[in-house]
Structures are given as C-alpha cells and as structure tokens.
Amino acid sequence: xxxxxxxxxxxxxxxxxxxxxxxxxxxxxxxxxxxxxxxxxxxxxxxxxxxxxxxxxxxxxxxxxxxxxxxxxxxxxxxxxxxxxxxxxxxxxxxxxxxxxxxxxxxxxxxxxxxxxxxxxxxxxxxxxxxxxxxxxxxxxxxxxxxxxxxxxxxxxxxxxxxxxxxxxxxxxxxxxxxxxxxxxxxxxxxxxxxxxxxxxxxxxxxxxxxxxxxxxxxxxxxxxxxxxxxxxxxxxxxxxxxxxxxxxxxxxxxxxxxxxxxxxxxxxxxxxxxxxxxxxxxxxxxxxxxxxxxxxxxxxxxxxxxxxxxxxxxxxxxxxxxxxxxxxxxxxxxxxxxxxxxxxxxxxxxxxxxxxxxxxxxxxxxxxxxxxxxxxxxxxxxxxxxxxxxxxxxxxxxxxxxxxxxxxxxxxxxxxxxxxxxxxxxxxxxxxxxxxxxxxxxxxxxxxxxxxxx
Amino acid sequence: xxxxxxxxxxxxxxxxxxxxxxxxxxxxxxxxxxxxxxxxxxxxxxxxxxxxxxxxxxxxxxxxxxxxxxxxxxxxxxxxxxxxxxxxxxxxxxxxxxxxxxxxxxxxxxxxxxxxxxxxxxxxxxxxxxxxxxxxxxxxxxxxxxxxxxxxxxxxxxxxxxxxxxxxxxxxxxxxxxxxxxxxxxxxxxxxxxxxxxxxxxxxxxxxxxxxxxxxxxxxxxxxxxxxxxxxxxxxxxxxxxxxxxxxxxxxxxxxxxxxxxxxxxxxxxxxxxxxxxxxxxxxxxxxxxxxxxxxxxxxxxxxxxxxxxxxxxxxxxxxxxxxxxxxxxxxxxxxxxxxxxxxxxxxxxxxxxxxxxxxxxxxxxxxxxxxxxxxxxxxxxxxxxxxxxxxxxxxxxxxxxxxxxxxxxxxxxxxxxxxxxxxxxxxxxxxxxxxxxxxxxxxxxxxxxxxxxx
Numbered sequence: 012x013x014x015x016x017x018x019x020x021x022x023x024x025x026x027x028x029x030x031x032x033x034x035x036x037x038x039x040x041x042x043x044x045x046x047x048x049x050x051x052x053x054x055x056x057x058x059x060x061x062x063x064x065x066x067x068x069x070x071x072x073x074x075x076x077x078x079x080x081x082x083x084x085x086x087x088x089x090x091x092x093x094x095x096x097x098x099x100x101x102x103x104x105x106x107x108x109x110x111x112x113x114x115x116x117x118x119x120x121x122x123x124x125x126x127x128x129x130x131x132x133x134x135x136x137x138x139x140x141x142x143x144x145x146x147x148x149x150x151x152x153x154x155x156x157x158x159x160x161x162x163x164x165x166x167x168x169x170x171x172x173x174x175x176x177x178x179x180x181x182x183x184x185x186x187x188x189x190x191x192x193x194x195x196x197x198x199x200x201x202x203x204x205x206x207x208x209x210x211x212x213x214x215x216x217x218x219x220x221x222x223x224x225x226x227x228x229x230x231x232x233x234x235x236x237x238x239x240x241x242x243x244x245x246x247x248x249x250x251x252x253x254x255x256x257x258x259x260x261x262x263x264x265x266x267x268x269x270x271x272x273x274x275x276x277x278x279x280x281x282x283x284x285x286x287x288x289x290x291x292x293x294x295x296x297x298x299x300x301x302x303x304x305x306x307x308x309x310x311x312x313x314x315x316x317x318x319x320x321x322x323x324x325x326x327x328x329x330x331x332x333x334x335x336x337x338x339x340x341x342x343x344x345x346x347x348x349x350x351x352x353x354x355x356x357x358x359x360x361x362x363x364x365x366x367x368x369x370x371x372x373x374x375x376x377x378x379x380x381x382x383x384x385x386x387x388x389x390x391x392x393x394x395x396x397x398x399x400x401x402x403x404x405x406x407x408x409x410x411x412x413x414x415x416x417x418x419x420x421x422x423x424x425x426x427x428x429x430x431x432x433x434x435x436x437x438x439x440x441x442x443x444x445x446x447x448x449x450x451x452x453x454x455x456x457x458x459x460x461x462x463x464x465x466x
Numbered sequence: 467x468x469x470x471x472x473x474x475x476x477x478x479x480x481x482x483x484x485x486x487x488x489x490x491x492x493x494x495x496x497x498x499x500x501x502x503x504x505x506x507x508x509x510x511x512x513x514x515x516x517x518x519x520x521x522x523x524x525x526x527x528x529x530x531x532x533x534x535x536x537x538x539x540x541x542x543x544x545x546x547x548x549x550x551x552x553x554x555x556x557x558x559x560x561x562x563x564x565x566x567x568x569x570x571x572x573x574x575x576x577x578x579x580x581x582x583x584x585x586x587x588x589x590x591x592x593x594x595x596x597x598x599x600x601x602x603x604x605x606x607x608x609x610x611x612x613x614x615x616x617x618x619x620x621x622x623x624x625x626x627x628x629x630x631x632x633x634x635x636x637x638x639x640x641x642x643x644x645x646x647x648x649x650x651x652x653x654x655x656x657x658x659x660x661x662x663x664x665x666x667x668x669x670x671x672x673x674x675x676x677x678x679x680x681x682x683x684x685x686x687x688x689x690x691x692x693x694x695x696x697x698x699x700x701x702x703x704x705x706x707x708x709x710x711x712x713x714x715x716x717x718x719x720x721x722x723x724x725x726x727x728x729x730x731x732x733x734x735x736x737x738x739x740x741x742x743x744x745x746x747x748x749x750x751x752x753x754x755x756x757x758x759x760x761x762x763x764x765x766x767x768x769x770x771x772x773x774x775x776x777x778x779x780x781x782x783x784x785x786x787x788x789x790x791x792x793x794x795x796x797x798x799x800x801x802x803x804x805x806x807x808x809x810x811x812x813x814x815x816x817x818x819x820x821x822x823x824x825x826x827x828x829x830x831x832x833x834x835x836x837x838x839x840x841x842x843x844x845x846x847x848x849x850x851x852x853x854x855x856x857x858x859x860x861x862x863x864x865x866x867x868x869x870x871x872x873x874x875x876x877x878x879x880x881x882x883x884x885x886x887x888x889x890x891x892x893x894x895x896x897x898x899x900x901x902x903x904x905x906x907x908x909x910x911x912x913x914x915x916x917x918x919x920x921x
Contacts, residue, residue: 016544017544017545018544020475022471023471023472023473086472087847089471089472089473090472090473090552090556090846090847100541101545101619119574120847120848121843121847121849121884123886160847163843163845164556164844164845164847182889182893183886183887183889186889186890186892186893186896187849187886187889187892189892189893189896190840190843190844190849190892190896191843192844385645388576388618388646389618389619389646389647390618391545392545392575392615392619393576394576394642394645429576431578431638431642432638432886434637434638434642435638435641437641437642437644437645438641438644441641441644
C-alpha cells in the first residue's frame with residue numbers, strides 16, 4: 012500500500028452531497044423538546060416563531076437518514092472544505108508510539124472552527140424563507156464569527172448579542188464580526204426588555220450566555236422577518252456537522268483505514284456529534300465497532316458527573332426543555348478559557364447514545380489540556396483552540412497506552428479549531444497562573460436541586 | 467475541459483522537490499552586497515559571523531538554477547503545504563467580471579503567512595551546522611512567529627527582538643511565540659550595547675525595526691553558537707519562497723491555465739519574489755510573456771518613488787549595503803498597519819528586474835486597500851492580512867478593467883496571509899479613523915540626501 016500522505020484531501024467530487032441524520036439509526040430516539048409552559052412535546056407550530064421553518068423540520072425529523080445538501084451550501088463549502096484529515100506523523104514520532112494518529116482539522120477558515128458548517132446552512136434556510144435577518148448569541152465568539160460570515164455571503168442581516176465580558180476582553184473577535192457586516196451588541200443591553208430588567212436587577216453585571224440567548228430570542232420573536240439561530244446542542248446542528256464525519260470517513264476509506272478509537276471534545280456536542288456520526292451509524296447498525304470517546308473539561312463535566320434529565324436549555328428558562336445530561340441550568344462553570352465547552356447541558360442525541368452505552372466519556376483537567384496543546388503545537392505546527400486541545404490530550408493519552416502495550420491502534424480525533432483568540436489563556440498557562448477548578452459534589456447537588464420536575 | 471475546482475491542491479508527489487533560483491536566468495545579476503566598512507563586495511568569509519554557512523552559499527550563488535529542498539524540510543512543508551490555489555468564483559460573480567481570478571493562499575498555517583516557508587529552511591541549515599540557536603527581529607510578528615515554529619520543530623533556541631510598540635500592542639503575537647518556546651524581548655532592550663545606547667540617547671522610545679535588527683545582529687555575533695536570520699529582502703529568502711510560485715505554476719499547468727497577469731504585494735519582496743519566480747523565469751528565457759505587477763503602499767513607495775542605489779539594509783547602518791530601490795535607510799513610513807510593507811528598501815533581485823523593465827509596480831492607498839479587503843472577506847470568506855489586501859486591491863482593479871473591455875483575462879495574485887492580528891487596523895477603518903498619508907516629494911528628497919555615496 013502506498014504511504015499515507017501527511018494530509019488526505021478529498022477531491023470536490025468526493026465531498027458529501029447529503030448530511031447524515033444519525034437519529035434515523037437510533038433504536039431509542041432522543042426525547043422530544045418540551046414546551047416550557049405546558050411541558051408537552053413541541054410541534055413545529057410552537058417552534059415557528061423562533062426558528063426557520065425548514066430547520067424545524069430537520070430538528071424534528073428522527074427518521075430521514077439523509078438530507079441533501081443544497082447546491083448553494085455545497086458551493087460555499089467548496090471555499091473552505093474539504094478540510095484536511097492529517098496524519099500526525101510528527102506527533103507520533105515525538106511520542107515514540109506505535110499508534111497511528113489522525114486528526115480532522117476544521118480550523119482553516121476565518122471563523123477558526125467547525126461552526127461555519129452549520130452557520131452557512133442556517134443562513135441559507137433563513138434566506139430561502141425570505142427572512143430579513145437572524146439573531147444569535149456568542150460567548151467566545153467563534154459561533155458569532157461563523158454566522159457573520161454566513162450572513163454576509165447570503166446578504167442577511169445578522170444581530171449578535173455578545174456576552175459583555177467577552178465583548179470587552181475580545182475586541183478583535185468583535186471587529187472580525189463587524190468586518191462581515193454584523194451588528195454586535197454587548198449583553199445585557201438596553202435594547203431588550205429582558206436586558207433592561209437584568210441591568211436593573213444586577214447593575215454592573217458582565218453578562219452570561221444565558222442572558223445573551225434570552226436577548227437574542229426576544230429580538231427574533233419581536234422583530235418581523237427575523238428568527239433565532241443556535242450553534243450547538245440542537246439536532247439540526249448535529250445534522251449539518253455530520254459533514255465533518257462523512258469527510259473523515261471518506262478520507263479513511265480511500266486508504267482502507269479503519270479507526271479503533273474516535274475522539275472528540277464535547278461542549279454542547281456540535282463537533283463531537285458531527286465527527287462521530289458515520290462511525291456511530293455503523294455501530295448502531297451493527298456493521299462495525301469503534302470506541303467513541305467524548306472529552307469534556309473537569310470544570311464542566313456534563314457527561315461524567317451530570318444527570319440525564321429534562322432541563323432548560325438556557326439559564327433564563329424561556330427556551331424549550333431538552334432531555335440531556337445536564338449539570339442544571341443554574342450551573343456556572345468556573346472561569347475556564349475553553350469557552351466553547353462551558354455549557355451546562357449536552358446534545359440530546361449524544362446524551363441518549365451515551366445513556367445507551369454506545370460511547371464513553373472522560374473529563375480532563377485544564378492545565379493538562381494546555382500542556383497537551385503546547386506539545387502538539389510544537390511538533391504539528393498548528394496552534395489549537397483550548398476546546399480542541401481536550402481531544403488532543405485524550406488522543407495523546409491513548410497513544411501513550413499503545414506505547415506501553417505495543418498496540419498499533421489507529422486513533423482519529425477532531426481538531427475543531429485554532430487558538431489565535433485565546434492567547435490570554437495561553438499566557439496564564441505560561442505564567443503558571445492557570446488553575447484546575449473542579450466543582451465539588453455539594454455544588455453539583457445544589458445545582459441538580461433546581462432541575463425541573465418532569466416525568 | 468472539466469470545470470476548474472474552487473481549490474486546486476497538488477498531491478504530495480506533485481510538490482516541488484527543488485527551489486528555483488531566479489538569479490540563474492537573469493542576464494544582469496543583482497549587484498553584490500558591499501561591506502559597510504570597506505564598501506567592497508562581501509565574500510562568504512565576511513558574512514560567516516552573521517549568517518549560517520549554507521545560507522551564505524545560497525545568498526551568493528547567482529548561477530545554480532535549482533537547489534534541492536532537503537527531505538527534512540519537505541517533510542515539514544507537507545504539514546501545511548501544498549497551499550491551495552483558489553479560484554475566486556464568488557468574487558468574480560460579485561464583481562460581474564469576465565476575468566478569471568485565482569489566488570495562492572499562504573495563510574493556512576499558524577504563523578498566518580508565507581514566512582514559514584523560509585523560516586523552516588533557515589532553521590534547518592542552522593541546526594545542520596550544529597548551532598545552538600538563532601536571533602531575529604520582528605515588527606508585526608509574522609516572521610517572529612514563523613521562526614519560533616521552525617526552531618521549535620528542530621529544537622533550536624530562538625531569540626526574537628520585537629519592536630517595543632508591537633510587543634506592547636500585540637501581546638497575543640508575543641504569546642504565540644512563547645507557546646513555541648521562543649524568548650521574546652522588547653526592543654530596544656538593556657540586553658545589548660546598542661540597545662543600551664539607544665535607551666540612553668532616546669529614553670522612552672518605542673523602538674523601530676532598524677534598532678531591533680541591530681540588537682539581533684549584536685547578540686548573534688557575540689554569542690557562541692548563534693547566527694542571525696532574516697525573513698525578507700535577501701536572495702536566500704526569495705529562493706526558499708520560490709516554493710509559492712512553483713506550486714502555483716504546477717497547479718495552473720495541471721488545468722492548462724496560462725495567466726495573463728501575476729500580482730503580488732511588495733514590502734521587502736519575499737512573497738512577490740517567490741510567487742513570480744517561475745513565471746519571471748519563463749519571461750527571462752523568452753519562453754512566455756506575463757504582466758507581472760508589484761503592489762506597494764502609497765505610504766512607503768520604494769519601487770514607484772524610490773531611487774535605485776546602494777543603501778544600508780538597516781537604519782543602524784551596521785548591515786551590508788545592497789543595491790536596491792530605496793527610500794533611504796532613514797525613511798520612517800507613516801503609521802501604517804500593513805506592518806510587513808513598511809521597509810525602506812526592496813529585494814535586490816526584484817529591484818534589478820524592475821530596473822530592467824521585466825515587471826511593473828503600482829502604489830495603492832491604505833483606505834482603498836482596506837475597502838478591498840472587506841469586500842473580499844465578505845464573498846470569499848477569508849479575512850486577509852492588510853499586506854495581502856494590497857494585491858487584492860490591484861486584482862479587483864484589473865478585473866474591473868476586464869468588465870469594461872469584456873476581456874476574459876486570467877489574473878493570479880498572492881494572498882500572503884490572514885489578518886487575525888490586525889483587527890486594530892480594521893477597527894480604525896470601520897470607525898473612519900484611518901488616513902492615507904503619502905510622503906511629500908520634499909520628504910523623500912531629504913531622505914535620499916542621506917544615501918551613502920557609492921559607485
């Protein structure tokens with residue numbers, strides 16, 4: 012067999028033409044979203060004031076296995092996809108491991124992450140519906156940047172509510188969004204009723220993701236021609252992100268490679284759900300077996316220490332309830348610069364699969380994550396996002412186990428993005444000022460006590 | 467013929483195995499470097515205390531057409547190369563032009579630019595010579611980042627003198643370099659005699675590139691096992707950067723495409739010289755004709771308003787003299803955020819070619835450059851570095867001429883890097899606070915008066 016190249020690129024003709032809906036192969040489907048008022052499953056009509064119509068269909072459809080990717084989206088994908096599947100030859104050599112390590116690198120676009128895969132899809136359906144614009148929230152800024160790029164491409168207005176502390180600490184992220192024509196408002200703001208109330212009750216607050224979601228939803232539902240869009244957790248997002256896994260599998264198949272372990276970092280689940288989709292599909296259908304590993308921060312351990320229960324998706328408790336692994340919607344993670352992995356809950360699809368034993372989950376400490384990030388950067392060149400580095404840490408650990416046992420396992424992990432906008436966290440790490448906060452059992456119990464009573 | 471894909475990638479087997487030395491095909495060779503003390507041409511022995519031995523050979527060799535790329539460097543190249551040659555379908559559609567626009571995108575690596583192509587080569591030869599480390603200066607930070615990555619890969623120590631104002635204004639750049647293990651010192655510093663002198667004479671100075679060069683050279687020549695390396699201007703750098711043009715030409719040849727115009731931004735000439743190398747080679751050998759266009763900032767117009775004369779390469783006047791288009795080594799460009807294009811001189815190779823009529827040069831205003839950058843970002847997705855955006859501006863202008871005339875010209879330009887660390891400049895542009903300073907004739911005449919008298 013010919014030597015595996017450093018980077019496996021698909022040709023345009025080999026790129027996926029349909030997204031894969033993992034739910035179609037699940038024996039136990041993810042539990043339905045519940046109306047926060049009635050606690051009844053939400054039909055499409057309940058969701059229509061908030062979300063775009065076609066996205067609601069994708070959200071609720073547990074049966075259709077493939078959704079065709081519209082040509083307009085495929086054209087956009089061609090500007091930054093296929094992303095490379097990289098053979099980590101240099102890392103393998105550095106570790107001295109017999110393991111074969113691959114990573115799917117999603118950072119080669121201006122948003123710096125995989126978020127663009129779903130942003131362009133959501134913007135497309137909003138445009139197709141004849142909407143004027145969309146609203147969203149952003150914390151670390153990757154999702155807001157991705158959505159700004161997507162809206163700019165389709166000529167949609169884009170209103171981003173950015174958590175105030177990030178707005179102030181990450182002015183560069185804000186300027187990138189402005190470059191793409193988005194309006195960026197620090198949250199809480201005086202532009203919404205909920206923002207005004209929060210500012211009145213908590214003067215001087217630096218905001219939270221939950222508050223920003225509430226503001227974005229309020230503007231979407233009260234402004235004609237606008238809808239709200241979200242970058243993770245939702246079923247539709249996992250559907251769009253399946254392009255990551257489909258490309259990964261196609262690239263591996265091209266060289267006859269079958270992975271033993273597939274590893275992804277897990278915050279709300281957008282990357283993990285996309286990366287593992289086709290592998291999990293084969294596993295669900297009994298066609299193949301893989302170890303599938305979710306990696307989460309020890310500071311926000313939804314899978315490994317959370318409860319599988321119905322909970323609110325936002326801290327403001329205005330959004331639908333989802334059944335998922337959750338730390339409680341009141342859970343506030345410790346200051347943790349892996350911004351994308353701070354969500355209290357987890358995708359309902361992934362939660363169900365984990366509950367049913369189809370995947371594993373581990374948690375890792377932040378300083379170990381940054382040490383792995385730096386080790387990776389120095390041999391593989393790419394400066395990883397802190398989120399992505401959780402998967403790096405787990406992959407290195409698995410590779411070192413192979414070194415002990417002599418096993419030549421094939422490890423595939425998702426490198427979701429780049430860390431250019433996370434240098435404050437790297438600086439703390441270099442200066443020895445980063446800590447490893449882990450919530451106590453008592454803290455988690457207190458948070459679980461606020462879970463809504465739903466059967 | 468099959469449709470040209472959005473991105474043309476070469477296979478690893480199609481990647482260049484040798485760098486192309488444009489000087490071998492020049493009828494009039496670039497003038498030799500002169501010893502600043504004797505004003506005599508510098509033999510290798512004069513350069514040995516400053517530069518690595520094998521790089522000196524490359525610097526002085528005007529005859530060898532191809533230099534084999536060592537396998538260790540080719541392996542590193544494979545981690546981030548080949549870079550894509552992108553067909554700008556979306557930009558073409560937006561402009562409504564019949565022109566066909568391609569760009570070679572060098573920003574898909576952590577240094578964010580093409581600088582890594584030469585950094586890895588220079589680090590390799592330093593390592594091969596058994597050196598302990600290298601020193602360099604950096605302004606905007608792209609070169610320093612690239613060199614840090616390269617040194618980290620080969621286990622070399624890397625000392626970067628960073629212009630103090632950049633060190634303070636771009637802490638993220640500094641942290642990226644630290645992540646790769648480099649030491650970063652704000653210049654002027656107390657670590658060198660020249661730094662001490664400057665701080666004594668000009669307390670409170672925020673530094674300059676010229677001062678940082680002087681400090682880096684002093685440390686390299688006074689520390690056993692160290693040499694100095696430079697990211698532009700030098701012949702050796704253009705040699706390494708020829709990989710850009712060789713890949714571009716191979717990708718075009720694969721689809722039978724012959725460009726009419728090749729456009730590159732020009733600061734010291736590292737990108738431009740690399741991009742145009744094989745095209746210029748054909749032109750010099752009379753095998754083909756191309757319009758070759760250098761684009762420089764109106765605020766620092768070496769080609770379009772400079773003199774072709776011997777001048778110092780640094781403001782400290784300790785480095786060799788080069789014959790080049792120059793604004794005078796005392797020329798201080800206006801505050802201009804296109805950091806990489808602020809150099810007072812120009813590659814001697816490119817200067818000779820321009821002098822001999824083989825290429826054109828134009829200058830463009832900064833606000834026009836940022837307007838083009840934003841227009842490009844919104845349709846092509848990539849957020850360009852301000853340097854790169856000079857080429858974008860010129861390419862768009864050429865494409866709009868084609869729209870008027872109906873000509874279906876093929877335009878190729880170099881997109882050297884990304885603008886993630888330049889958001890302060892973008893912010894000024896968005897806020898209408900960016901100006902278009904252009905030096906007056908009187909200012910240039912005053913600067914020319916300081917040119918050394920050499921015949």
